[in-house]
Amino acid sequence: MINIGLIGYGYWGPNLARNFARMADCRLAAVCEAKSDRAQQAALDYPHCWIGSDSASMLAETDVDAVVIATPVGAHYRLAKQALQAGKHVLVEKPITETSAEALELVELAERKNLVLAVDHTFLFTGAVRKIKELVDSKTLGDFLYLDSVRINLGLFQPDVNVLYDLAPHDLSIVGHLLGESPKWARAMGACHAGVGQENIVYLHLEYPGGLPAHFHLSWLAPVKIRKTLIAGSERMVVYDDLDQGEKVKVYDKGITVNPDTESIHNIKVAYRTGDMFAPKLSQREALSLETEHFLRCLRGEETPLCPGRAGLDVVRILEAAQRSLRKGGSRVEVEGD
Amino acid sequence: MINIGLIGYGYWGPNLARNFARMADCRLAAVCEAKSDRAQQAALDYPHCWIGSDSASMLAETDVDAVVIATPVGAHYRLAKQALQAGKHVLVEKPITETSAEALELVELAERKNLVLAVDHTFLFTGAVRKIKELVDSKTLGDFLYLDSVRINLGLFQPDVNVLYDLAPHDLSIVGHLLGESPKWARAMGACHAGVGQENIVYLHLEYPGGLPAHFHLSWLAPVKIRKTLIAGSERMVVYDDLDQGEKVKVYDKGITVNPDTESIHNIKVAYRTGDMFAPKLSQREALSLETEHFLRCLRGEETPLCPGRAGLDVVRILEAAQRSLRKGGSRVEVEGD
Amino acid sequence: MINIGLIGYGYWGPNLARNFARMADCRLAAVCEAKSDRAQQAALDYPHCWIGSDSASMLAETDVDAVVIATPVGAHYRLAKQALQAGKHVLVEKPITETSAEALELVELAERKNLVLAVDHTFLFTGAVRKIKELVDSKTLGDFLYLDSVRINLGLFQPDVNVLYDLAPHDLSIVGHLLGESPKWARAMGACHAGVGQENIVYLHLEYPGGLPAHFHLSWLAPVKIRKTLIAGSERMVVYDDLDQGEKVKVYDKGITVNPDTESIHNIKVAYRTGDMFAPKLSQREALSLETEHFLRCLRGEETPLCPGRAGLDVVRILEAAQRSLRKGGSRVEVEGD
């Protein structure tokens, strides 16, 4: 039996609570929430749980095996460190921390103490992303050529965060998961409208080893909602349209063929090739339920985290480089590596 | 009666010939074409025309009022200069010349000799672009906020030109026409795949006075064909989808509203606003026919060119800046001005 | 203060309970539910309510003003009659009853006792249908010409009801609401596949006074989900696509124009006319919340039911005629009137 202690019962916390509560061989043992009305709600929803407002007390008074952190990002570092130091496994909301230095510290702490540190990037557990990962891993797409993502809509401007920090984490976790490597360079160009100091439209351009690009259009100021990613491989190409109810993932048997001319580099013949398209059936299983189950398997040593702390660290490093580039008007900024 | 001399009877020339031939008070007087099979075809199609292979002879032997140049771009500068020096008006295919220095020379020569110099950017005469221009000019969209354009498909790689020079001229002429001003800075990031030295995917980012951005995604390596432009104004936003047969231009009564707080900059409240969408009826008139008629009116002094040499010069200047940025890996390059 | 007694706490009942419970000047006073586990849930959700399993007891022991019936259709007639006889207003789930004879009896009973009898066709309260009703009532569409509806998807076959009874009530209530009149004739052609005796695909054709048609394609056996209605008027036409997240209702300024020739009927000139399209902004208010509020206003005499018992009767009459036509292989069957 695994005992879970949840910190934060605001918007996302109840979803985590509900999922852990219904897993086999797992118990939601404690909920820690500072706001009294939310703590009361938790007590109503889970009458047999320890309920409190202080995480130190929770660690002292209960016997939880893992701590799930669903607070605002500002508290992630402190709470995760406290939990890891107390010998607890940790699942933390995205982004893992505010800075890459903090993230690195947590990653190294978890490694030293041999504890699981996972980041909740739920998107990775959707049927669509799992299918694309399969296509990448099985080399069905061939070699990676580029990725282009558009994530735009008319959205509420947020006073203390720009559109990069609001929307990019989704895409960055997906692209990191699919490619399994980190970009070397980032550029970001943005604009602030409406007299607000935070960018509401950002173009993020990443360069991977070998010069391969990933490009992201992020906007709160678009009249139409688009959530579309193109992933081009040397063998096939994928269009992932998250708003398409019928066929979210389309795999195109299209590409280019090269007929090298032995005489001269100038005579390379490039032609395009078109074939069938297919839209694979996607699993309809709820992503968060799958993720919860996966986290428990990691605790039992049966699996390793799909999105470990190190992947969360990579996302923060890219955000930091992008933000620096944005401040410099789009200059090329190196993404920090190990 | 206006006499037209056409140079170049390859792919596009016959369309120009057909349109000029059927205009009132206008005569296709001469066709100049170096390739003998194409010249023969011209002679069959227009039996009463002067047909020859040398532009100097055409200028000497016929009495044309205007010369229309539909040759490969490499010959534009020489032919246009020759025609202008001979006192002929000129309509030249896009792009106007290979370099901005050449374009500037032509522009200044035409101005000195008080001749019409127009560039054939046919797109400006489509029902869609004309309607959007109306919406911009009537301030229906409000102040310009940004423009985002995607022009991608699976296309034949060209050995001697990259995707920037192939596809961007369309978009650059449109954006210049709509905004009526030139960008100050350009960045371009690209990638070459398939072992070919020319970029097949390019992201072009322009910065206009006031920091307003225009962004272009150009690609020959996409599994789906997209021709979509978003133009955001402070009052309304336009989506122009050139592949939508039913409603190419959609005008969204959407945007953001700002409630400034007098106390503190941090309390500016930004909310979004959504209203009706409307898709205006577009003229179905053939763009080239309209353009031909317009050029004749310019010759008669009844109108001024919608796309004068100077607009063609601007397009070349942006291409040059973008190309330099591409060579420098995306560095910011100033767009040359007057 | 209006006291509501709800009968049936299965699938839809909790939604009705939740909406009535949060209305001002209204109290969910009683819930009647035969199944003990559902009754227990109701007691948990509404601790201050009278909870019981017998409707007669509810009427005897509580002082409800109106009875809301959310049971399977087989019980509607008996329960509604009992409530009306006890002097209570009634809101009953669709379809109002199993037979038109029963529905007529309820309608007449309510009229005699001067009680409100309304049928819960929630669709009528959606932003889309309300907007179309506005367009019809304001004569924006002109005279009604025809209606065509497609409601298909891959759906579970039901053992004891055919696709006509499952899907048509939605469309029939909408069309009755929009047109404000009843069809004279019905035809229905169907097919049973998979060896099941119930039709899984039905084409229903209604003829209105003046020969104007309404046509419905209903299917559980289609690979794609479609919910689309065309409504043609002499001035404008509407396409209502319930699955379009962006623009559910599109109004086309398209139609035909007739230039009668005074000489001969054979020379009538008919041309088509195309103009702008617009997609009006739709209210996002929850339909059931609006309907609940509306029912309470009806009880207070401030409004009259948008979907009174008589409209529910009309729907049942059309279903009966269609079902008879289906049994006769598509013969024309008169729809019963008053």
Next chain:
Amino acid sequence: MINIGLIGYGYWGPNLARNFARMADCRLAAVCEAKSDRAQQAALDYPHCWIGSDSASMLAETDVDAVVIATPVGAHYRLAKQALQAGKHVLVEKPITETSAEALELVELAERKNLVLAVDHTFLFTGAVRKIKELVDSKTLGDFLYLDSVRINLGLFQPDVNVLYDLAPHDLSIVGHLLGESPKWARAMGACHAGVGQENIVYLHLEYPGGLPAHFHLSWLAPVKIRKTLIAGSERMVVYDDLDQGEKVKVYDKGITVNPDTESIHNIKVAYRTGDMFAPKLSQREALSLETEHFLRCLRGEETPLCPGRAGLDVVRILEAAQRSLRKGGSRVEVEGD
């Protein structure tokens, strides 16, 4: 060398001429056209052809092997009969004749004289229909369950023909080709708007052996253009959208599965099944070019007509039954068989 004589050089004739003229081992030997301006055009286009205005002269003076008839339908019967009697093979525009009696006479005449009689239903030679035919013939779709077709747009009303005769021939030739059998019964319900006596909207319902339905929605009075056909089989289903530039044919691995209960017919369990979708690559070859080549192969005895006179007869028989049903307000009318 096969010599072709073409009768009719109006709208479609030039396309036939162009295609026959460029086939190997084939010669466009004669063009017969009554209108002098069209005959002149033919003489310009094909200077080496026999040009005349009278078909009897053409048959007498030239040595054509086959006659291609592209005149208005009223002349088909007379011209085809004349050609067959003169021992010529015949390719005739659709519909084959005005009445089924005429069509039958031609079919029997061709059979007696052992001549090829083919009808020009060009649609059958498109990449989309050829692919669907493959899927049907290979039993990929399983057993045929139903077909539903929508062919609507805002179209010019025609004074002397209704929408049934204008649009249905396309669909009827396709459905006959795919199913390879004839319907037993037809119903058609329509409406006349705008004070014109010809139906501008028609619903055609056909019943095939076994009670399987095919349904057609035909309209000149719709605000949107739709060309969409659903073909459901027991194993897979096809959506053929002729306006989709990217993926005209989509094959859905969807359907229903039946688990018969041995105890009772009432307990049959029907569930739905969803799998991948695929959109096969379609041939881009021009349909008319392929059809021309095919006709020549038929003349050489290498193939048999894809659309023989008998298929053309079937189309006319269905149109006649549908028209009779329309006149009777939708009554069931038997489709004439052999």
